Amino acid sequence: MAGHRFSVPRFEGVSQEQFIEHLYPQRKPLVLEGIDLGACTSKWTVDYLSQIGGRKEVKIHVAAVAQMDFISKNFVYRTLPFDKLVQRAAEEKHTEFFISEDEKYYLRSLGEDPRKVMDNFLIQVTGKKRVVLFSPRDAQYLYLSGSKSQVLNIDNPDLAKYPLFSKARRYECSLKAGDVLFIPALWFHNVISEEFGVGVNVFWKHLPSECYDKTDTYGNKDLTAASRAVQILDRALKTLAELPEEYRDFYARRMVLHIQDKAYSKNFE
């Protein structure tokens, strides 16, 4: 792959004040090491979780591969008692399974993956993950379907189908138990669990709360100003649609140049 690759920087022993004053304002992903997460990193073993969680039934995603595809939906929904799920998820090979003896399990507590309008700490309590992030600046290279990239096999992308993907700058990190990854709002992330583990996401609002959709508990919706802008844009496009194709195409391109000139960041990092 021709694209640029970067390691997500790691910082050890950063205080809350240092983070807020020096790191947070840069709006770039970073890994914090050695944050005191309490007893969970050692306590949340398979046995402990099974015991605490009990037999309450949970709805899980089951897939043949580690990479869930939320566009083509390469997974099935199944139900298992929580303790059973934890035990199965921690196995290398399964004797009891839904699809195959190598199947992977994924439980998320909030149902839908929160969209990326909020800032996020991904706290790796136990286990290992590999996370690859892409800047919102590179959205045009990611072949979005809604807010998700269609390019799932990021390590071996189909460049005939997704030629621009090679231009996307790739920020990569490996998370081990105790690591905290800061994912700024709008950054795309592609996560692979490398072993059984528990991650906890903490989301918060970076902007004043009036910027966010009030009906939006989980941060799934676009910022209100952005939704309004797109609605107004749709009115502009309706006007343009009165013109024959060649004129509409020409003026649409002029509108794009206008947006690029007026609203794109001049800061091309």
Place this chain on the structure above:
Amino acid sequence: MAGHRFSVPRFEGVSQEQFIEHLYPQRKPLVLEGIDLGACTSKWTVDYLSQIGGRKEVKIHVAAVAQMDFISKNFVYRTLPFDKLVQRAAEEKHTEFFISEDEKYYLRSLGEDPRKVMDNFLIQVTGKKRVVLFSPRDAQYLYLSGSKSQVLNIDNPDLAKYPLFSKARRYECSLKAGDVLFIPALWFHNVISEEFGVGVNVFWKHLPSECYDKTDTYGNKDLTAASRAVQILDRALKTLAELPEEYRDFYARRMVLHIQDKAYSKNFE
């Protein structure tokens, strides 16, 4: 230059009906040969023009080179009696001159070059021109300033300054006396006179007249639907401007994808 080059197709002995039915709807430049233009092609000699035009003073563009640059304005305005102008313009080298003995003269009767919202016949009555055209589809490679390309030296462009210009498809033709070039609305054209000559442009409206700005005698203004669309777009951008830079940039890029999806022609010829 790496770009694609095409010859503008030439058609001989095409009737009005054939043109309107088969050629005009393709909305591509073409040269009509052998159209009966009346006596002008033989009659409009230097002597005849001098005699008919007389000594009436006319305001002309005078430049050291054949390519007038209407962005950087590489020319000066001067006044000459019409007969004097015609004689000087027909000379190889000038004994009387404003700038240099090789200076070029250009007289246009309508003042401003009409913008490209109307269809156009460029009728080459006498003399020779080389015309290079670019499709409105390639506007994004032409580094527009207003409706004009900043790339003037199209035969030897500064690709360090204008790297995308090499992607623009170039349509070229040489016009001799009697040729009629059809320039569809919105097509960019770059004209070099290769010898003294007279061209007559005939503009007409391709779309129903309510599509055009009524205050716009010379076709200088954008189509009304396009002007309205850009005004509405400006309101959308004003809304987006409420957001901090990183969010504004992200949603502006989403708006661009939206325009490309909704309003760009899917016909990528």
